[in-house]
Amino acid sequence: MELTVNGETYEAKEAESVAALLEEMGIGGRAVVVVLNDEVVPASSRSARGLREGDRVDLFRLVGGG
Amino acid sequence: MTPQMPAWLDPSPWLDGRVATPADVERALTCDEPGPRELAALLSPAAHPFMEVMAQSARALTRRHFGRTISMYAPLYLANYCTNGCAYCGFASDRVQPRCRLELPEVEEELATLKEMGFEEVLLLTGERTSHAGFDYLLECVSLAAQRFHAVGVEVFPMTTREYALLAEAGCSGVTIYQETYDPRRYDRLHRWGPKKDYLDRLDAPARAMEAGMRTVGLGVLLGLSDPAFDAVCLLRHAAHLRRDHWKSGITLSFPRLRPQAGNFAATFPVDEAWLARLVFAVRIVLPDVPLLLSTRERPEFRDGMAGLGISKMSAGSRTSVGGYGVAEPATEGQFEVGDKRSVPDVCAMLRSRGLEPVFKNWDSVFRGGEACGHG
Amino acid sequence: MERQGKAQQGELRDEWIVGGHRFSSRLLMGTGKFENAETMVGAVLASGAQIVTVALRRIGRSPREDDMLGPLGELKGITLMPNTSGARNASEAIRAARLGRELCGSPFVKVEIHPNPHHLMPDPIETFEAARVLAADRFVVMPYMPADPVLAKRLEDVGCASLMPLGSAIGSGNGLATAGMLRLILRDARIPVIVDAGLRSPSEAAAALEMGCDAVLVNSAVAASGDPVAMAAAFAQAVEAGRNAYRAGLMPRGGGAAVATSPLTSFLSVEDS
Incomplete structure (x- = not known):
């Protein structure tokens, strides 16, 4: 399944949910916020939230800033 | 029951x-941002030897913010009906004297006279709200004045926000309302009866006027009624409070001093000229950008000396009786005795001789109503 | 000044309140531009800061990015305040703020909108709009803003929790170039005023507190110093010194009272006194 993750094309191997995508990308344990097609997906509903071909996923994390 | 002083007003931490x-x-004289503490110091006995330094500082600050100008205005007494029992006032309801109001054609005549004298700013005055001179009457008078004058203010009874808004709509740009004294106990004793007995309602009136979009609100205390240092610190706190909450309106401060008038009320806390001068200097030092007013209650020599020395706005040629500017002898006694009886040209000549320009108009009514002045 | 009096009424704990939260430290720290996470955390600890700003970025594709902020989350008593840096207009800032809230679980947001990437001066119009929307959405809005007293009142009116005027251009190290405007902001502010940006040395932070500012926020001045941990501690001391000096009241300035050759007050002698 082809997705756009953080602006780049990403070929998801097996992941069919947001939670599975994070696992697949190796960032399952990290504090991130997920935006699916411009909509925030709360952490509690990541497992339930399915992905479709062509979805845009943006993943944000905290970095240092002033 | 004596009303409670709100915490934002209470001067006791500084006194x-x-x-x-x-x-x-x-320290107060060189402080970057002087406030209540500095004002209290400048009004303390310790400041007595600093009079001349304070005067110099007051003159420098006045010149920096207002230039070498003095704004001019005239009071116009519309009516002397009153239901209040203010122990110190010539209009109090128990004073036996003729009561009347100007009918609208008479108001027009008086306004025309003031206009001929050169005024562009007029302050309309009444006593307490009565059936003879109530809100509707005032509104009509404001409308008349706004047709001729660029700036129209009222010094009347406390009103609701809606009433203030209606006045503003009719062309009123200023509301003057003195608390007289901020000491709740003294206030309660001096205001023997009538609507004015409501300390908190009166205290809240300036905020309501600003809420309604008035461009300027005049505050003051009647010096002589209470400890003047206490009242001065309250006045400063009241002004600062209003400026924080209603930043689109301006504040002016006046320094009326109790003078002999009908009723022979003697000041409990007499304020002499030197003290009054020091108060003006001190307030100028803590509020460099606020117009400070001096009326014709004071004698000519004092007014001449104070012009530009903190004071930035003055009345001249004033009559404090109803119909005082007309040719006929006024039917009523004045609210207070005028100390400076000189004509407007004489006062202007005096100001010019001291290097000050009398300014009759510094705002044009053409801007009025262009945009709502209220918040939001 | 009025604000000073309150501090002098013998309050035992000299705390300040923003958005209903009480803080004792008057130094806020940014976490950008540090060489590594260890130094950054060391500096934050040394600063005693209770409010720490962080930024939001998209995750890169490299599998193992250094997680600078991981250790911060384990520190007790620190409120993370996400900023909206990178936003060039109000809608971008609003979006960044919502993501930040999601990520930090904190209602605090430093609204920071600077469309020009060179001088990074805040856009007053976009900042106002973002602050208005976010305050209505129950954020604790702390806007980074030009030192403009009118804008300050406008931001206060729409419900901001504090004002964060710049001392001088961000990263310039020019100190309190806006001192005159800051005084006007302080005079009428009903909410805390925090000087943000432009500071270089602890003495400038002390001067801001002496002037009556409620707090300062520093980042570059610490991160780009010779020893960030030591500099953070120095800023903490300076902020405390400045605050104490403000509460104590400075001594008079200048060389004493001048005496006039022709007295201005001679007219007073006639009546009474």
Whole structure:
């Protein structure tokens, strides 16, 4: 399944949910916020939230800033 | 029951327990952002030797913010009906004297006379709200005045926000309302009866006027009624409070001093000229950008000396009786005795001789109503 | 000044309140531009800061990015305040703020909108709009803003929790170039005023507190110093010194009272006194 993750094309191997995508990308344990097609997906509903071909996923994390 | 002073007004943290020293006065004179503490120091006995320095500072600050100009205005007494029992006032309801109001054609005549004298700013005055001179009457008078004058203010009874808004719509740009004294106990004793007995309602009126979009609100205390240092610190706190909450309106301050008038009320806390001058200097030092007013209550020599020395706005040629500007002898006694009876040209000549320009108009009514002045 | 009096009424704990939260430290720290996470955390600890700003970025594709902020989350008593840096207009800032809230679980947001990437001066119009929307959405809005007293009142009116005027251009190290405007902001502010940006040395932070500012926020001045941990501690001391000096009241300035050659007050002698 082809997705756009953080602006780049990403070929998801097996992941069919947001939670599975994070696992697949190796960032399952990290504090991130997920935006699916411009909509925030709360952490509690990541497992339930399915992905479709062509979805845009943006993943944000905290970095240092002033 | 004596009303409670709100915490934002209470001056006691700056007045209790500590006697100011000369060092406190010096600090107050050079402080970057002087406030209640500095005002209290400048009004303390320790500041007495600093009179001349305070005067110089007041003149420099006045010149910096207002230039070499004095704004001019005239009071116009519309009516002397009153239901209040203010122990110190010539209009109090128990004073036996003729009561009347100007009918609208008479108002027009008086306005025309003031206009001929050169005024562009007029302050309309009444006593308490009565059936003879109530809100509707006032509104009509404001409308008349706004047709001729660029700036119209009222010094009347406290109103609701809606009433203030209606006045503003009719062309009123200023509301003057003195608390007289901020000491709740003294206030309660001096205001023997009538609507004015409501300390908190009166205290809230300036905020309501600003809420309604008035461009300027005039505050003041009647010096002589209470401890003047207490009242001065309250006045400053009231002004600062209003400026924080209603930043689109301006504040002016006046320094009326109790003078002999009908009723022979003697000041409990008499304020002499030197003290009044020091108060003006001190307030100028803590509020460099606020117009400070001096009326014709004071004698000519004092007014001449104070012009530009803190004071930035003056009345001249004033009559304090109803119909006072007309040719006929006024039917009523004045609210207070005028100390400076000189004509407008004489006062202007005096100001010019001291290097000050009398300014009759510094705002044009053409801007009025262009945009709502209220918040939001 | 009025604000000073409150501090002098013998309050035992000299705390300040923003958005209903009480803080004792008056130094806020940014976490950008540090060479590594260890130094950054060391500096934050040394600063005693209770509010720490962080930024939001998209995750890169490299599998193992250094997680600079991981250790911060384990520190007790620190409120993370996400900023909206990178936003060039109000809608971008609003979006960034919502993501930040999601990520930090904190209602605090530093609204920071600077469309020009060179001088990074805040856009007052976009900042106002973003602050209005976010305050209505129950954020604790802390806007980074030009030192403009009118804008300050406008931001206060729409419900901001504090004001964060710049001392001088961000990263310039020019100190309190806006001192005159800051005084006007302080005079009428009903909410805390925090100087943000432009500071270089602890003495400038002390001067801001002496002037009556409620707090300062520093980042570059610490991160780009010779020893960030030591500099953070120095800023903490300076902020405390400045605050104490403000509460104590400075001594008079200048060389004493001048005496006039022709007295201005001679007219007073006639009546009474």
